[in-house]
Amino acid sequence: AEWNLFSMNLDGSQQEKITNLTVRCEKVSVSHSGQTVLFVHYSNDNFYELYSINVDGTNLNLIDRANRYCGSADWAIDDSKIIYSKSRNESTDERDLILFDVSSKNKQTLTTTDNNILGRFSIDNKIAFWQQTNTSNDIFLMDIDGSNQHKILNDASYPVWSPGGKRIAYISKGDMESPQIFIACSDGSNSKQLTNTYLKSWDSGFPNFGNCNPQWTPDGKKIVYESNVTEGLPEIYIVNIDGTDQTRLTNTERRNEHPMISANGNSIIFVSNRDLSYSFDIFVMGIDGKNQNPLSKYSGSDSYPVVLAE
Incomplete structure (x- = not known):
């Protein structure tokens, strides 16, 4: 395509x-x-x-x-x-x-x-x-000129910096068989697991990502992410960085994925194929999951939204 x-x-x-x-x-x-x-x-x-x-x-x-x-x-x-x-x-x-x-x-x-x-x-x-x-996936840190390369996290992938640069969100299986969301300090210390869910099945034809795509809210206090673990279809969640108040924001029998947060932190842009009249469309909702509405309604599919500016 x-x-x-x-x-x-x-x-x-x-x-x-x-x-x-x-x-x-x-x-x-x-x-x-x-x-x-x-x-x-x-x-x-x-x-x-x-x-x-x-x-x-x-x-x-x-x-x-x-x-x-x-x-x-x-x-x-x-x-x-x-x-x-x-x-x-x-x-x-x-x-x-x-x-x-x-x-x-x-x-x-x-x-x-x-x-x-x-x-x-x-x-x-x-x-x-x-x-x-x-044999491994690891996260390293280096200076901008490539010097001082050193490993900071074992069994880790997809690093995402917090807005203040003091923490990193990442994906790791940890002690589980499914990918989980973790955060750690920028030097790899104080690692904390935020999700604890097991992927039992997944949508045929799509990769089994488990919990993935962590996105920091602009204030650095919460993580928005997607999880495939409920019915094997991705849904979007939000959680505090201490692991509390894990909240499911979408709840459909279709896919909801690729969340991105607006610069002011008030909205989440994401992709869903919930409307069977179309394929995948770009949707918007409040940071609390309210007011979920389609934006694109293209006859084909739309995917991977990013926020340009506000």
């Missing part, structure tokens, strides 16, 4: 295509200014191409390309640099993390061993990254 990149207002108005290039069905990365988007295009010659484009459709730029993979990008807090993951060479699926300077266009390879899936900037320009070997 071919996917396109669109923008719209938070009330669903002014839906506009940003680029004529098709995009891969994966989350795009928005600059902190809210003005520029990073996305992945799969080219006619079978290359993964990482592009940047302004949200008004101007200033399309090819950043890098690779035949195995190039993407999973993130912005530094001042938008001066981008980190992304790129296949090491044509004969391996293992990836390295590349630092791209937006002004000079210079590229620096930060990793050289194992499989480095993605890196994420903290507000003080430390980089937490997920490294995979044949």
Whole structure:
């Protein structure tokens, strides 16, 4: 299937295509200014191409390309640099993390061993990254120039920095067989498990993610996430960072997933296929789960919403 990149207002108005290039069905990365988007295009010659484009459709730029993979990008807090993951060479699926300077266009390879899936900037320009070997998934920390690389979390993946940069949310199976949501301090200490649910079954044709996609509220006090463990279909939950007040926000017999929180913390944007008149659509609801309404109502499917600016 071919996917396109669109923008719209938070009330669903002014839906506009940003680029004529098709995009891969994966989350795009928005600059902190809210003005520029990073996305992945799969080219006619079978290359993964990482592009940047302004949200008004101007200033399309090819950043890098690779035949195995190039993407999973993130912005530094001042938008001066981008980190992304790129296949090491044509004969391996293992990836390295590349630092791209937006002004000079210079590229620096930060990793050289194992499989480095993605890196994420903290507000003080430390980089937490997920490294995979044949036997483990771990989270490492390094400086922005690639120095001082050290493991901070074992059996961990998908690092997500808290707004203040003092904590990291991540995924780990811990002592259970299903993925769970954890948080820890930025050095890996004081790890705390927030979910404790077992995935009994899952929707055929979709990966068995268990609990996944943690998103911090802007005040850093709560985590919004999705869980597949109830009926094997993902639903969206919210929980305090001390593990209390775990609350289910969606409750349908269909999929509800990919939550993103508005900048003011009042709304959650997410994807659902609850309306059988359409495929997957983008919905909005209050942070408390009230007033769930569709925004897109496209005849095809919509997925992976991100919040540009408010």
